[in-house]
Amino acid sequence: xxxxxxxxxxxxxxxxxxxxxxxxxxxxxxxxxxxxxxxxxxxxxxxxxxxxxxxxxxxxxxxxxxxxxxxxxxxxxxxxxxxxxxxxxxxxxxxxxxxxxxxxxxxxxxxxxxxxxxxxxxxxxxxxxxxxxxxxxxxxxxxxxxxxxxxxxxxxxxxxxxxxxxxxxxxxxxxxxxxxxxxxxxxxxxxxxxxxxxxxxxxxxxxxxxxxxxxxxxxxxxxxxxxxxxxxxxxxxxxxxxxxxxxxxxxxxxxxxxxxxxxxxxxxxxxxxxxxxx
Numbered sequence: 001x002x003x004x005x006x007x008x009x010x011x012x013x014x015x016x017x018x019x020x021x022x023x024x025x026x027x028x029x030x031x032x033x034x035x036x037x038x039x040x041x042x043x044x045x046x047x048x049x050x051x052x053x054x055x056x057x058x059x060x061x062x063x064x065x066x067x068x069x070x071x072x073x074x075x076x077x078x079x080x081x082x083x084x085x086x087x088x089x090x091x092x093x094x095x096x097x098x099x100x101x102x103x104x105x106x107x108x109x110x111x112x113x114x115x116x117x118x119x120x121x122x123x124x125x126x127x128x129x130x131x132x133x134x135x136x137x138x139x140x141x142x143x144x145x146x147x148x149x150x151x152x153x154x155x156x157x158x159x160x161x162x163x164x165x166x167x168x169x170x171x172x173x174x175x176x177x178x179x180x181x182x183x184x185x186x187x188x189x190x191x192x193x194x195x196x197x198x199x200x201x202x203x204x205x206x207x208x209x210x211x212x213x214x215x216x217x218x219x220x221x222x223x224x225x226x227x228x229x230x231x232x233x234x235x236x237x238x239x240x241x242x243x244x245x246x247x248x249x250x251x252x253x254x255x256x257x258x259x260x261x262x263x264x265x266x267x268x269x270x271x272x273x274x275x276x277x278x
Contacts, residue, residue: 032069039063041273046081048124049149049159050189050230050255051196054263057121058082059089061273071098081121090122091115096132104138114153119206126198128153142166149191155198158226159191179240187232193259197223200261227257245275 039062046057059082065075072095079090096110112130116122129152136145147161165185173180236249251269258264 032067032071034069035065035067035277037063037065037067037275037277039065039273039275041271043269043271045267045269046079046122046124047253047267047269048122048195049151049157049191049193050232050253051123051193051258051262051264052253052255052267053121053123055083055121063275067098071100072096073098084117086117088115089117089120090124105135106138107133107135109133121203123195123199126153126155126195126202127151127157151195154202155195157192157194159189159229161187161189163187173239175241177241181238181240183236183238185234187230187234188228189230189232190226190228192224192226193229193262194223196259196262223259229257230255243277245277247271247273247275249273 040060041063042058042060044056044058045052046059059079061080062078063075064077065073067073074096075092075094077092077094078088079092080087081089092112092114094110094112096108098106098108100106110132112132114124114128114130116125116128131150132147133149134145134147136143143165145163145165147159147163149159149161151157151159163185164187165183168182170180172178231254232251234249234251236247238245238247240246249271251271252266253269254266255264
């Protein structure tokens with residue numbers, strides 16, 4: 001499967017469709033402006049750093065983001081699982097700063113705090129904070145980004161994610177002001193996975209089935225070992241008309257080196273979202 005995924009990624013990134021092409025950082029030549037974005041999205045399943053639950057958790061989101069001309073930004077993101085009666089299963093508050101060092105090199109630093117409803121079934125509930133950063137390089141034919149993420153709370157983990165993507169744009173799509181864009185992206189993720197063992201222990205305790213012989217989460221040597229975790233392919237399609245953008249996307253995740261109690265399997269996730277920028 002990994003070989004098949006690699007072939008698909010290579011074809012998408014090296015042999016792109018015959019449309020007007022541009023890299024993801026072409027917009028760095030345009031002066032940044034103040035913006036406020038409101039978004040609503042729906043997703044067919046929930047995952048966290050390449051790991052998923054046995055039960056399927058489709059959900060929808062509402063997103064508010066403010067970006068300043070300096071590159072600073074703040075955002076609030078709310079998750080509502082279809083399978084629960086609460087309207088707020090998770091809320092993420094984030095603050096960050098994006099930089100364009102040159103026309104080819106960009107980067108970002110951010111901090112997020114996560115709030116979960118009681119008895120949350122999500123894997124992510126094992127952590128409550130995240131420090132994230134990336135450096136991106138525009139090669140001209142390809143955009144490469146290295147992401148570093150440190151999550152902490154009841155569990156602590158560190159991840160590195162290598163992304164390769166390419167941006168394609170078709171102008172005058174359906175309208176003189178319409179833009180149809182594609183940005184296929186292939187990712188490889190490595191890291192630790194203490195959050196998996198912590199989350200499994202949380203769910204067992206909530207069901208009154210805690211592991212016998214002790215309390216707390218057994219953080220094994222395997223879960224704290226830094227190793228390859230996941231391959232991912234994402235293909236989003238976005239149509240923009242003025243202030244409104246509509247996106248449909250497909251993601252394929254292929255987890256590797258899963259722990260003994262981890263039920264994560266390869267899966268496809270479909271999503272759709274609408275954004276309005278003021």
